[in-house]
Amino acid sequence: MSFLNKFKKGVAEAGTLAKVTVEVNRLKLQISNKKKEIQEQYSRIGETVFHIRQQGESEASLAAIDEYCAKIVEIQGEMKQLELKINELSNEKICGCGKVLDLDAKFCVSCGHKFEEAVEIFTEPEEAETAACPSCQQAVQIDAKFCGSCGCTLS
Secondary structure (H helix, E strand, C coil): CCHHHHHHHHHHHHHHHHHHHHHHHHHHHHHHHHHHHHHHHHHHHHHHHHHHHHHCCCHHHHHHHHHHHHHHHHHHHHHHHHHHHHHHHCCEEECCCCCEEECCCCECCCCCCECCCCCCCCCCCCCCCEEECCCCCCEEECCCCECCCCCCECC
C-alpha cells in the first residue's frame, strides 16, 4: 500500500472516529439532561410529601406522587436506551457483572456469562497482551478468567 493510500485511510478512520465521538458526547449530554429531569421529579415528590404532612393526607397528593414515580421510571428507561446506543457506537457491551466487553464477545471474560447473540464487528484488533485459548485457540486477554469465544475456563 502506498503512503498516500495509507494516509487517506488514516484520515478516513480519524473522520469516522470524530463522528462517533461527537455522537457519543451528544448522547451523554442527553443522559445528563435526563438526570436533571429525574432530580426535578424527586423535588416534586418532596414538595408533595411536605404538603401532605402540613395539610393532612390527600388522595390527590398521593396520586401525584405515583405520577412522579412513574415519570422517573420512564426517564430511567430512556437513559438506559441512550447508554445502549453509546455502547453500540463504542463497539462495547456491559455484562451483568459490570465488565465492559467488545460487542462481539460471546462470553464474559470475568464471570463467564454467555451472551445469547453476538454481533459481528469487523475492526482491527488493538495491541494488548494476549494468549491463546487452550480449547479454541482464539486470542484472549492475559487476565481473562474465561474465553470470550467458547467460554472455556482459563487458569
